[in-house]
Amino acid sequence: MTLLSAIAVLCTALLFGGMAFFAAVVAPVTFTRLPPEMAGRFVRGMFPVYYLWVLGTAAAGAVALMPLRVVDALVLAIIAGSTAWLRQGLMPRINALSDAAQAGDATAKAGFDRAHRLSVIVNVVQMVAAGGVLLRFA
Numbered sequence: 403m404t405l406l407s408a409i410a411v412l413c414t415a416l417l418f419g420g421m422a423f424f425a426a427v428v429a430p431v432t433f434t435r436l437p438p439e440m441a442g443r444f445v446r447g448m449f450p451v452y453y454l455w456v457l458g459t460a461a462a463g464a465v466a467l468m469p470l471r472v473v474d475a476l477v478l479a480i481i482a483g484s485t486a487w488l489r490q491g492l493m494p495r496i497n498a499l500s501d502a503a504q505a506g507d508a509t510a511k512a513g514f515d516r517a518h519r520l521s522v523i524v525n526v527v528q529m530v531a532a533g534g535v536l537l538r539f540a
Contacts, residue, residue, distance in 0.1 A: 417478070421532060456482075484524055
């Protein structure tokens with residue numbers, strides 16, 4: 403295995419593992435163990451860090467894979483790019499809609515639900531794509 407291949411598999415494993423751990427452990431445990439308001443604040447604080455992890459590991463994996471497997475490198479680059487959009491575009495919108503909904507704005511609640519659903523769908527697609535790249539190393 404070349405050095406680039408080793409870096410790529412490590413980055414992809416860290417990417418997929420981080421995403422899976424957040425989805426399967428951090429979020430569910432937070433919302434079952436903490437009061438809703440505290441859980442919401444905690445997860446809101448975690449998302450910027452989570453998105454940096456996803457963006458960083460996906461981007462590093464894409465760079466390492468580019469000379470080896472262009473299609474997989476592009477998949478990881480798309481994950482990195484969509485994560486930048488999630489972090490810088492959609493997440494602030496979700497937070498603003500959540501704040502407005504908690505203040506009693508019924509329209510904001512519907513907007514929050516749609517935006518949150520979109521973020522979940524994007525995250526699931528990203529995790530499936532990262533898992534596919536990881537499986538191709540086997």
